[in-house]
Amino acid sequence: METYQTRAARIMQRINTLAGISEDAHGVTRTFGTAAFLAGRDLVQTWMEAAGLAVRTDGIGNLRARLVSQNPQAKTFVLASHIDTVVNAGKFDGPLGVLLGLDLLETLVKQQVNLPFHVELIAFSDEEGVRFHTTYLGSKVVAGSFDRSLLEKKDAAGISLAQAIAAMGGNTQSLANEAIASHDWLGYFEAHIEQGPVLYERNIPVALVTAIAGQQRVELTWQGMAGHAGTVPMDMRQDALAGAAEFVLAAEQFALARKTEVVATVGKLGVSNSASNVIPGEVTCSLDLRSADAGQLAAAYEALREQAEAIAHRRNLGLSWNLIQQTAPVACDAEMNKLLAEAIAASGYEVVSLVSGAGHDAVPISAVSPATMLFIRCFKGISHNPLEDVELDDLAAALAVADRFLTLLFTQFQTH
Known part of the structure; x- marks a missing residue:
């Protein structure tokens, strides 16, 4: 044998x-x-x-x-x-x-x-x-x-x-x-x-x-106004990338405060028509949320959606929030x-x-x-x-x- x-x-x-x-x-x-x-x-x-x-x-x-x-x-x-x-x-x-x-x-x-x-x-x-x-x-x-x-x-x-x-x-x-x-x-x-x-x-x-943890995957599109990097005053900008960046850190902080219940990841970031001398006018990013607790997963989803909408409102940006995949937690x-x-x-x-x-x-x-x-x-x-x-x-x-x-x-x- x-x-x-x-x-x-x-x-x-x-x-x-x-x-x-x-x-x-x-x-x-x-x-x-x-x-x-x-x-x-x-x-x-x-x-x-x-x-x-x-x-x-x-x-x-x-x-x-x-x-x-x-x-x-x-x-x-x-x-x-x-x-x-x-x-x-x-x-x-x-x-x-x-x-x-x-x-x-x-x-x-x-x-x-x-x-x-x-x-x-x-x-x-x-x-x-x-x-x-x-x-x-x-x-x-x-x-x-x-x-x-x-x-x-x-x-x-x-x-x-x-x-x-x-x-x-x-x-x-x-x-x-x-x-x-x-x-x-x-x-x-x-x-x-x-x-x-x-x-x-x-x-x-x-x-x-x-x-096995449940998952929710979201695609967010931040809509601002593209502009010249040298001529648009800082306090008059609609910078889509700045809004997305704020959300990336907000998602991290949210999950860090609940690290035993949920994880949150922004793994993709896309800047449309990107150039070093152009204020980003449109940015897409992903959000991956996971938790073994269905209630915690749902609560995190709604809380981060509210945070994204608040960021967009404060920065005068458009926001599209699109749920592209979800699976419920599974017990073996x-x-x-x-x-x-x-x-x-x-x-x-x-x-x-x-x-x-x-x-x-x-x-x-x-x-x-x-x-x-x-x-x-x-x-x-x-x-x-x-x-x-x-x-x-x-x-x-x-x-x-x-x-x-x-x-x-x-x-x-x-x-x-």
Whole structure:
């Protein structure tokens, strides 16, 4: 029998090989539907097929491998994460969960386990939402919550989502049929790097995820009056950038005062027709709000909207506030988490409970299935960055926990 170190080393080798497939030569970028994404997906498919799994690509481009139970009444347990990336990404965000899941299924095949339920491994095609600014495309199809109006959305090159799906060999007409029916779900498990510093600072390899923070993303447009930088008096200006800048700091101060309840980020700033000698007349900026508490999230949204409007009024600026995306906070399933906590403790590790500030495919899936997540320690909590890193020992620990979790799950359902 292979050791967890040996298995972890194989996963690490695959992660490094997959990271070599990218849209650019200097980092890891595989956005939905691109040639690099398709090449990466094809590579993962060869590994799945070599493991003896039945594999198919569904209409949205998800890669799906399945082990079938002999039980005619069996439900489906899903192991999953995503294989798309942000631009200039790290190697581990997403692929680690997929390739860890592949190792678990390879082991089940080798051990010829008599499955009490079907097990499906899914490599979701689009979680990050970089190309079309729409997160969870792949998992929403599997959950049966895909909004067909999204097919009309266009990327920066003017290509619609429908056209991108067709170009990658998908089928927009089959999307409704790709969902796992709600009564067929047994559960969902996702392993993922923590994307935060808690485990790194405490030197603990894994953690139990109790909830995933809700998100609200807003695009703000500040409308002032462009003018000559040398001729318009300071007290007569309608400087859109100054208004946006004041709001950036107001959002930071608001969240700092409530740092245990909410986080707020302005990550994008665009100055129209910018020039060093022109007073900015129009500026757009983003606002990303997150909280595990729905009430706190709603209150922060309204409070910051009021602050933005007050800034615009005081500076004689126009303001457009456009909510472009929102997801509610999600609690992981209590029973699944109980089993996962038991697996962590039985593997010899402290059971650390964490709330995920980042979104995951578990969010749409949790609407139709009991869902649980395992966090894995990563270097300084760095994510969405080429410095992303996971130590071999921590990956081996995660494998041990995941193996034990599946064993507990099998035992529970064989006795039912």
